[in-house]
Amino acid sequence: MLKIWGRLTSVNVQKVMWAVRELALPHERIEAGGQFGVVGTPDYLRMNPNGQVPVIDDGGFVLWESNAIVRYLSSRYGEGTLWPADPCARADADRWMDWQATEWQPTMLHAFQGLVRTPEEKRDPAAIAASTAKANAKALILEKTLQDREFVGGTQMTMGDIALGCAAHRWLGLPMERPATPALSTWYRRLMMRPAVQGVLTLPLK
Ligand SMILES: N[C@@H](CCC(=O)N[C@@H](CS)C(=O)NCC(=O)O)C(=O)O
Incomplete structure (x- = not known):
């Protein structure tokens, strides 16, 4: 299942969560960043060396940078809607x-x-x-x-x-x-x- 790391107070996490919900994707969000920490742990830094949120893991494909994530989810799951065909x-x-x-x-x-x-x-x-x-x-x-x-x-x-x-x-x-x-x-x-x-x-x- 698609996993998303990030606290909802982050504008960049908000973008990803909004896209995930528009696309009705089954997912799990894990609190990270801000008061939740996590972003400085070795496991997290292996996923995102910037130590920032958001990060996603979609069936083993790990991606950071919020707009890149929104583009990826849109192109993969939202062709013709969030991802215009033209x-x-x-x-x-x-x-x-x-x-x-x-x-x-x-x-x-x-x-x-x-x-x-x-x-x-x-x-x-x-x-x-x-x-x-x-x-x-x-x-x-x-x-x-x-x-x-x-x-x-x-x-x-x-x-x-x-x-x-x-x-x-x-x-x-x-x-x-x-x-x-x-x-x-x-x-x-x-x-x-x-x-x-x-x-x-x-x-x-x-
Ligand atoms: N360019 C990155 C910026 C990511 C970013 O600045 N994330 C902030 C929250 S908006 C962050 O991780 N701050 C540290 C923290 O929350 O602990 C993106 O768009 O994903």
């Missing part, structure tokens, strides 16, 4: 996954760590403000894209919406100033109604 549609979804990981998510790091995981007296307001401004500017790019479509790739939900949806959940859940993003918010609410997301993306952020 190469252009697939590349579109793929492009947004890369954008999420390399352009949007990193901008949120200081805001998230500062506002959610750091006591108020120890926060760095300048770092939080800079992070917030960058994250908000990136969110407006997604807002513009979502103005004329239901999902990021068009009319069908794909793996791209999973990676972006998890990042949007974090962005919208941060206690900070945000520009108005009506299209993004409508898309996010649409995603949050999906049964597969229940219990995976929860508020408040931790």
Whole structure:
């Protein structure tokens, strides 16, 4: 059976669990990372030398890097749904996954760590403000894209919406100033109604 290592408070584990649930895959999730530890043990480091979550083991095939895992599960078990059959549609979804990981998510790091995981007296307001401004500017790019479509790739939900949806959940859940993003918010609410997301993306952020 598919095994997934990772705590559900991790945005990267959330992506994988959401994909697993969309695809209705029988699975076992093992708590790891954060207060659960595990990621520094020799057995775990043999699976993922980065000592991070998530990791999966699918019948002996071990994989780390959350977006790579979502792509693998989608291509193997979600052809025509999460994994669009058309190469252009697939590349579109793929492009947004890369954008999420390399352009949007990193901008949120200081805001998230500062506002959610750091006591108020120890926060760095300048770092939080800079992070917030960058994250908000990136969110407006997604807002513009979502103005004329239901999902990021068009009319069908794909793996791209999973990676972006998890990042949007974090962005919208941060206690900070945000520009108005009506299209993004409508898309996010649409995603949050999906049964597969229940219990995976929860508020408040931790
Ligand atoms: N690029 C990696 C990043 C993985 C990552 O940063 N994981 C964090 C949680 S989001 C982690 O393992 N932190 C250490 C821990 O939880 O103990 C991915 O997308 O899978």
